[in-house]
Amino acid sequence: MAYQRITLTVNDLTETVDVPHNMTLLQMLRQKLSLTGTKNGCSAGECGACTVLMNGEPVNSCMVLAAECEGATIVTVEGLAKNGKLSKVQEAVAKAGGVQCGFCTPGMMISATALLERNPNPTDEEIRQAIVGNLCRCTGYFRIVNGIKEAAKM
Amino acid sequence: MANAKSKEKPSSPIGASLQRNDVYEKVTGSAIYVDDLQFGNKLLYAHVLRSPHPHALIKSIDTSKAEKLPGVKVVVTGKDFPERMGLYLKDKTIFALDRVRFIGEPVAAVAAVSEEIAMKACDLIEVEYEVLEAVFDAEYGASEKAPLIHPQLGEYYCPNYLFPKPGTNISNHFKIRRGNCEAAWKECAYIVERTFHIPHIQHVPIETHGAIAMMDEKGKMTIWASSQSPFAQRNIIAQALHITQTDLRVIAPLVGGGFGSKAGVTMEAIPAALATKCKGWPVKLMLTREEEFFTNFVRQGLTTHVKVGCDKDGNILALKNVMYWDAGASTEYGANVVRAAGYSSSGPYDIPNIETDSICVYTNHPIGGAYRGFGMSELHTGIDQAIDELAEKAGFDKVTFLKKNAISEGDIIVTGMKMHAMGIQECIDNVAKSIEFSKKEEPTSPDRVRGKGIAIMWKAPATSPNPGSSAWVELAEDGKVTVGLGGQELGQGTFTVMAQMAAAALGVKYEDVRIAGPVDTQYSPYEWQTVASRLTWSMGNAVRAAAADARRQILDVVAEAWKENPEDLDIVNGVVVSYKSEKETPLANLVIYGLPRENNGGWIGGPIVGRGSFMPQYITNLDLETGQGPRAVVHYTVGCEGLDIEIDKNTGKIHVIKAAASFDVGKAINPELVKGQIEGGFVQGLSSALFEEIRLRNGVMTNPSFVDYRIATAPDVNFPLDVPFVEVPQDDGPWGARGVGEHPMVPTIAALGNAIYNATGIRLDGPPYSAEKVYLAMYDAGLTK
Structure with a gap:
């Protein structure tokens, strides 16, 4: 399995992650960064449960390859509340x-x-x-x- | 009362729209669902090899190549687990044994170190099949011509309230023979006869099924599952695997939508079976969305022939239902769906002569299971549309006709039980008023036609006769309360409602009550299943009793310490007060350490543990031939829905202008949660009415994705929905409450069908009322070009 090292910003933190080429952004968030708030409902871009902000735009993270996220800014549901205060x-x-x-x-x-x-x-x-x-x-x-x-x- | 704290007027948590106690976790992403649990590097991944044939004999299975694939830990097939299981009729096995009965049936499974390897290993399993003639139609399946799908039906364990017919494909035939229909038809001035087809649909929880199982070296198993039924799973899976219930522990984190699909046992048994062969290794299986659509439970299809008649004064005299249920390859759960539809087959109408045949037929289709209000949407789709036409034929305004024929308190209902108090008349009035049913309104555009429809419903919890609930209540040093319970939070808000009930029964604030979660069969008290809209009523009674028990223990301790009578004491906002001496003491500490006696005389009390349990004890079986008996069910929840719609003549698309839904909930413990259930259930019903159908061609589901199986989206719901509820108390419900979780999707198809008829004069023979179907029907009728 070919891996790629990417650096990106997730919920205001800089993360460097080694990801297999076929890993989706959803899998990376859940498996590599333990951000399990983002849900998998269909793995096919049809249900929206895995929606995250990528450079400010909502995307189905199951349809984005992690390797595409080099330099990206990602916000997940865990990044919405600040210091325990809900958005x-x-x-x-x-x-x-x-x-x-x-x-x-x-x-x-x-x-x-x-x-x-x-x-x-x-x-x-x-x-x-x-x-x-x-x-x-x-x-x-x-x-x-x-x-x-x-x-x-x- | 002495000081300021206890003088604060306690606001009762009952009837208050308090915020859900799980909402912070859910909006922040910290709520834990089964797929979020972490198991480390030892986790194995399961994949299932499924039948490609609707009906075939398994001649041989060769797993040797799969077993040799590096990374594969275990391969299992049917021969490893021959025990039959099921919630009611034990007619299925974890994996097919010698015969497959539907496309998608598990034939073998692999546990491997990665999902990819598990999938690859499944591809290496060689199965030789001998394809058999299949059954895809329930009426044909019930006939003598059809090939047998379960030749061993006569050997299966079956509870004594189901009536299978060995040597046929009929796994339950429920009958009502009340009065004399043949004679009554002669008295009828008007008769309507109709046949309806209700297609298979799927529950579509946004979280698919998932489970992880691990067996330790001593043979004790733990299953973590997205589950409505941790205790039923403990019981059924333990029996299937030949371990004791005590050695099987089911832990059930929050459920991302169930609607019946996560009741009983389905895919949870697969990782459990694999785990028995690799002790010490956790095995995980998550269903894909495609698998979710047809390999687990679906809602069975129905063909129903309805005949109903009334006299010239509009009194319904007779009703005949012949229902053929396309129940699929196993009817372990579905046989009871068929029974429920049978014993409620009059609907909420007072009808003296009733003949019902509710026939559960094995087919080579996906397995029909429990789906939100099971049997009831399907039943009411038939009777409520036939009665709508009968009203018109007899020259009655439909609201008048419904109110005239609706069931009343004291009526002897279809099974011979006496009807309890309930507010169906108010429900009908509420809906008629809300959508201005009697007012004929013009369409908003010349391209549209307009119509209004209304339908009433009833539904009783459909369960085994003796489903139990239990609860405990403990307090910590801080005086705050923890409630142990075994019912599951599926989104309906039961953890919130139970906290409200415990707070009220004990005398503490809602905010000071926690629910002990996740439900864990090792620590949580028993609950049969989270199904049948029964928790508010049944588990609520148990929680109330447990809180009252804790309260009694506390007051006894304080009374003894203060040398007072417990009757003079109360607990108000977490403070014990005496109305006699005006003494008071907070619950903190005393609920753990008790209170000291005077003059260094030792201590009174100790840790407080309240316990409560509840089980209906009055349910009796019904006569095999007549369906009559003293009491078939605990109670009925009744309601009414109505829609004001427009149909685009150029496209057939239905636009809802306004809708209303009114149910008698007995007592709304949390009114906003009740309204949320009614709104969500209405939209689920509307979605099924407008869009949903599992399209089956030769046993293949041809639309197993969200693109091809459409459910309602936010833009589809761009209309006001009014949900005024009614509160006629339930005599044995906590604070008078009865369930309402399932009911809102029950009458929706019929109400919409009636609205379409009102707008067009066309009576379609079944949902979904897609734009295409409606347009073509209008075209055929000459209403559009």
Whole structure:
């Protein structure tokens, strides 16, 4: 197995990791860096559970090779709260009741964070479109959308 | 009451929308699911060789090449584990023995040092099959012409409330014979007869199934699994592996969605089987999304023939259901789904004459198991649409017709049991009002047609007759409370609700109660399974009893120390107070160390441990031929849903304008969590109604991915959903509560089908009501070009 050494920033920390060429960013985060908050729901870029920010953009980390991440800046769900204080999106979605089983939640938090970065005052429809790739089977999405809307007001 | 602390008016945690006690972990990514557990470098990875044939005999299996592959630790096949297992009817084995019965059935498995090697090893296993004629249709499967899928059905263990027919593919035939339908049809002024087909669907938890198993040198096994049923798994897997229940420990971290799929035993037995052959090595199996779609449980398909009639005054006189369930290759769980649909087959209607045949048929399709409200969505899809048409035929407004025929307290229901108090009339009123059902509204565009639909439902917990719950309550030196329980947090919020109940029963603040997790069969008290919407009611009763027991112990200690009567004492916000002497003392320390007697007279009390258990003891079996008996179920939760929709005439796409769902929850312990369950369940039901179908062609699932098997996404849910709930207390529920987790997805297909009919006059024969299907039906009807 061919390995490659990459250096990247993950949640504000500089990490140097030896990764096999076929390792995905998702596998690297979970297996090499023990950042298990990012979830694997399909390994095919279809469910959004593994969404992370890569250079500020939400990506399905199961569809990105770790070797492509040389020099990249990655933010995972573990990087959203600072010093134990929840981010606005985390706080608002929690308060709105937008969390049930919690398995889609990490990816949902990241997609919503990315949305509010680029569009601080989204409409309901813009919120729904921003999380179209994040499947949730529990909540029916109502409270997630409401939470993101509330986060925008905070 | 003496000082300020106890004078604070305690706000009851019951009925309060307190924040979930697992939410911080879940939004920060620190919540632990099974795939997040770390096992170090010794971890072995499992891969499963699965049947490529829907029905075939296994002539030979050669694993020698696989065993020689470097990195392979163990290879197992069916002959290593011949014990039959199952939750109800023991008709399956961990791996196929001499015969495969569906595409995807485990035939062999490998544990190796990497996933890649395990997969490669599976490719090296040589299996010789003799392909047999397969059964892909339940009605054909039930006929004498069909080849037998389980020739040994007569030898299988079966509980005495299931009725298999050896020598056929029928593994359960549940009957209702109540009154005289033949005579009643003659009294009917109006009769509707319809056939509906409800396709197989899948639960689609976002977390697929996963389990890790390890057996130690002395033969004790531990399984870590994403599980709704750690105790049932302990029992079933222990029997299958010939170890004792005490030697099998199941640890169940948080579950990333279950909906019934993680109940009973499915893939968890595979790493367990492998682990018996490599003691000391943990073996891990995570299902891929593709495997999740068809190799574990699915919701079985149904073809149902419904006939219903009423007199000229609109009183429903008779109902006949003939239901053929395409239950798949094993019906170990599904046989009870069929039974549940049978004993609830009247729906929430008062009907004097009922004839039901609910027939569980083996087919060479994926295995049907429990799916959120099992049997009920399928049943109600038939009866609620037929009754919708009957109302119209008889010239009645549909709301009036439903209210006139709905079940009432004191009615003798379909199985002969007397109906308890419940608020179905209020549920119907709530929904009718919310979507302005009686108001005919114009479509918002000339390209659309508009319609409204409504449907009612009921569902009882469908379980074995004696499913038990238990709980313990302990306190630490700080006076805070830990609740031990064995029910599982699947997202429904049960850990939160149990903390609320313990706080209320003990007299402490909600914030001061912790749940002892993860559920671990070695330490946690017994719970049958987290299924059937039974935890709030059943485990709630156990937790309440355990907290009350701890409270009694505490008050006895304090009463003795203070030389007072326990009846004069109370616990308020974690402080013991005397209403007589106005003395008070915090729980801290006294719950561990007790209290000193006066004058150096020693000590009273000691560590407090409250215990509680609950099990319904009044369930009886039903008569084999008539389905009648004193009490088939514990209780029914009832409800109603309605939709106001528009259909695009050019595309057939359905747009929901507004929807409403109202259920009688007895008592909402946490109203916002209740609403969250209703919203999520409604959308899961709507998703199944609009999009979902496991497309089976010759036993092959042709759409096992999220691209081809679509579930509802956020933009699909761009409508207001009103969820006003009703609270008519349940007599034996904690604070009057009864379950509501499954119910919201039960009437949704029927309500949407009725709305489509209202908009177009077209009655489709089954979901999914895809744009294509709706468009083509409108085209055929001349409604669009």
